[in-house]
Amino acid sequence: MLPQPERQTLATHWGTYRVRTEAGRPVALDPFEADPDPSPIASAMLEARTAPARILRPAVRRSFLERGHAAGGQGRGGEPFVEIGWDEALALVAGELDRVRSHHGNGAIYGGSYGWASAGRFHHAQSQVHRFLNTIGGYTRSVQNYSFAAADTILPHVIGDRRGLASGHTPWRLLAGHAELIVMFGGASPKNAQVSSGGLSRHALREGILACRDNGAELVSISPIRDDTALEAGAQWWAPRPQSDVALMLGLCHTLLSEGLHDRDFLGRCTTGFDKVEAYLTGAADGTPKTADWAGALCEIPAEEIRALARRMAAKRTFIMMSWSLQRADHGEQPYWMAITLAAMLGQIGLPGGGFGFGYGSVNGVGNAAQEITWPSLPQGENAVADFIPVARIADMLLDPGGAYDFNGERRNYPDIKLIYWAGGNPFHHHQDLNRLVQAWQRPQTIIVHEPWWTATARHADIVLPVTTQLERNDIVCANRDLMLAASHKAVEPAGEARDDYAIFSGLAARLGVEEAFTEGRDEESWLRQLYGLARQRIAAANLDIPDFDSFWRQGVTLLPEPEMVKPLLADFRNDPQAHRLATPSGLIELFSERIAGFGYADCLGHAAWLPSQEWLGAPAAERFPLHLISNQPVTKLHSQYDHGSHARDSKVAGREPVRMNPRDAANRGLKDGDIVRIFNDRGACLAGLRLSDALRTGVVQLSTGAWFDPLEPGRPGTLDKHGNPNVLTPDRGTSRLGQGPSAHSCLVEIEAYRGRLPEITSHAPPAIVPTSVEKPE
Structure with missing residues (x-):
């Protein structure tokens, strides 16, 4: 016990x-x-925990309960549900899984999940659903994530791995006191740093940035939104047109080159392909010199300011930060490759206070000096199905089974998915172009969802199984970027008939004859003790010690010391490029990649390049939709989690998500603060509450993600979203044929006053629950 x-x-x-x-x-x-x-x-x-949207009993879409998968998916999202008992629900789910794998193979099952459902190592929904599906023969999976898919793909080509993206960063303590100039593309947002996947004990971004400032670093925040960096940091604000960052960096690089300020020794020792970059910068390759004047015209930043910044970067110990947000756009691979190119020309990669890093401020803990310990997690087992898709291509997969697509040098085909099993995460939050997703979501035969609340994903399911919240179960949290292990204690009994994911999958495994393989004979407590024991062994291997399990469980939190020795990113490589070769074909930083050039992608060349977006303020589309929409992370919730809580609701305007706009743009449209407005483009429209702010440059509006999808006519693509979900507006297209990441930030819109009767917000209430007397199929 x-x-x-x-x-x-x-x-x-x-x-x-x-x-x-x-x-x-x-x-x-x-x-x-x-x-x-x-x-x-x-x-x-x-x-x-007990809000109206809480799911209290298993529920089945009415027509699916009456006719099974023959009902089709046309009613999903708008149809009533029927509550049933757990035995009937588990039998129904097990029967559908058995039918699909028997008739279509396990590759016809898509195992959807996302890692933010729980911070725990055991009750981690993604691990639970994947372990279960692997136990019954496997499933089609996804790779990458919505946060940094394009970066995840490009970095191994350029520096051999993903260090400096989600881990391995130059720590704050080697920036404060060493960096003299920190240039932050996309800022370093304190609201984003409220959260960290896997938990946290200390929110450290603010003190990290302020420590750099207090130790004499000059800060420059390059973003269309001023408060993307904490205002008390006193950063100089540059506000270029969104998605012109690559052009700006090219102008900086051209100045370094033309004025002889680049580090030829570092470029010669540690990189390959600079000759191709040089030809591109000078215009020898394409006839267009990438001068500061050329860049300034695209960015709407004075050319002389660009040249002055390049000179300051060369004269000082300079660190280049870039947020994850910049690569969630058309050609999102380019700003990351370009940042590395700029840092290489400065020649300070691997030095304290110099070089580059991605994601500082995108989540908490990036830049922490962490122990090199691989924390244990629930084993997922082996997947017998080799097929996968890039995570953001789910609608493409459902709408075009068998269709061909390119990804990272491969020509692949989308599988034909008959059943989706989703546990943890909300694709009707993460995904773009929700009207297209609604259409795609009608294609599978069966959709099964685990959820605590009636989110849009639950409403668009056939079978909904209610699961516990973190307050209602025991778990262990091992913070990935924080020096902490925490016992997450069960504080209250589950609401209604909610069960843990583990209990649900154990019941299904028993019905499918694989209970022992799934559970290994362990209950919750046994798994917690097992995982903690593994953590303790790995910590001991690092010459550290933590309490025994019972002492840990009583105390609640155990903190580890910071490592004594820390290094800048790529320090060993800088010091000896031959002894510490990178995992690139050349062993060097590849400013030009023969491998990528060989793919022949017009939307991702062999070197970093200016490739204008389909939707930005310099595009022809801006004549019809002259506002650039930034759909960034919200301040009052984690993604869409707890949108129905009072903390998030208090920030809304007449129940709608707030949209921020520059006062000049509002005046041009006859709008005032507090108005309810309609935001629209060719993909869709939503309502939002207007908030005026001079923290945005003109031509830019900000509507954060997270408002629960609330269409005026549920289940029908193309109807007005009443609540302010920006993903009815954002495009569902890959960043490039290389990365196939999401392009949410390449989005143009127009805004007008909403004059009609305000429709009621219904997304925070349950759908219709009705009885049925129709006989169910055999």
């Missing part, structure tokens, strides 16, 4: 909290005492 904790702890993606109770019931979550900048997101967790 698990020992009684000294005080219940809750560890989440947005912080660690002590549970305050009254009469044995949780009433508040107090931030962990060592956190200097706690997030308020947790305030929604207690109320949301």
Whole structure:
């Protein structure tokens, strides 16, 4: 039996909290005492547990219950549900899985999930669903993630691996006191750094940035949004047109080259392909010199300012930061490749305070000095199905089974998916062009979803199984970027008939004859002790020690010391490029890649290049839709989690998500603060509440993601979203044939006042639950 904790702890993606109770019931979550900048997101967790949107019993779409998969998918999203018992629900799910794998093969099952469902190592929905599907013969999977798919693909071609993207960064303590100039493309947003996948104990971005400032670093934030960097950092704000960053960097590089400020020694020792880059910069390759004047015209930044910044970057120890957001756009591979090219020309890669890094401020913990420990997680087993898709190509897969597509040098074909099993995550939040996704979602025969709440994904399912929240189960959190292990204690019994994912999959495994393979004879406590034991072994191998499990469970939080020795990114390679060869074909930083050039992709050449987006303020499409939409991460929630909580609802305008706009753009349209507006383009339209702010450059509007999809006519593509979900507007196209990542930020819109009667917000209430008397199919 698990020992009684000294005080219940809750560890989440947005912080660690002590549970305050009254009469044995949780009433508040107090931030962990060592956190200097706690997030308020947790305030929604207690109320949301029993909110109207909570799913309390298994439910089945009415026509599916009556006719099975023969019902088709046309009613998904708009049809009532029927509640049933757990035995009937598990039998129904097991029967569908058995039917599809018997008639179509396991490759016809798509195992959808996303890693933000839980911070725990055991109740991690993605691991649970993949372990289960592997146990029954495998499934079609996805690769990459929505956060940095294009970067995930390009970096191994350029530097051999993904260091400096999600891990392996130059730590803050080698930036503060060493960096004299930090140039932040996309800023370093404190709202994004509220969260970290896998949990956290300390919110560290603010103190990291301020430590750099206090140690004399000059900060430059390059973003169309001023408060993408904490205002107290005092950064100089440059506001170029969105998606002109590559042009700006090319102008900087041309100045370095033309004024002899580039480091030819570093380029010769540590890179390959600079001759091709030089020909591109000078215009010898294409007839267009990439001068500061050329760049300034595209960016709307004065050329002399670009030249002056290039000179300052060459004269100082300079660090180039770039947010993950820049690569979620057309040709999203290019800004990352270009940033590395710029850093290589400066020649400071591998030095304290110099070089480059991606994602500082995109999530908390990037830049922490972390121990090199691989934390254990629930084993997923082996997938007998080799097929996969890039994560953001799900609608393409469903709409074009068998269709051919390019990805990272391969010519592949989309599988024919008959059943989707989704546990953890909300594709009707993450994915772009939701009207297209609604259409695609009608194609599979069966959709099964695990969810605590009636999100759009649950509403568009055939079978919905209610699962517990983090408050309702025990788990262990090993913070990936933080030096913490935390016991996440069960604080309250599950609402309604909710069950853990593990209990659901164990029940299904028993019905399908693979219970022992799935559970290995372990219950929740046995798995927690097993995972903690593995963590303890790995920590001991690093000459560190942590308490035994029972002591850890009682105390709630165990912190590890920072490593004594830390290095800048690529320091060993810089010092000896031959002894520490990179995993690129040349062993060097590839400013020109023969491999990528050999793919023959017109949308991703052999070197970083200016490839204008289909939708940006310099495109012909801007004549019809003259506003560039930035659909960034929200401040009041994690993605769409807890949108129905009071913390998120308090930020809304008449129940709609707020959209920010420059006052001059509003005045040109006769709009005022607090108006309800219609945002539209050829893909769709949504309502939002207008907030005016001079923190945005003109021509740019900001509508953060996370409002639960709430179409006026559920189940029908193309109807007005009442709530302010920007993904009814964003394009569903790959970044390039190389990366196939999401291009959400390449989005042009127009805004007008909404004059009609305001429709009611219904996404935070359950769908219609009805009885049925129709006999169910055999």
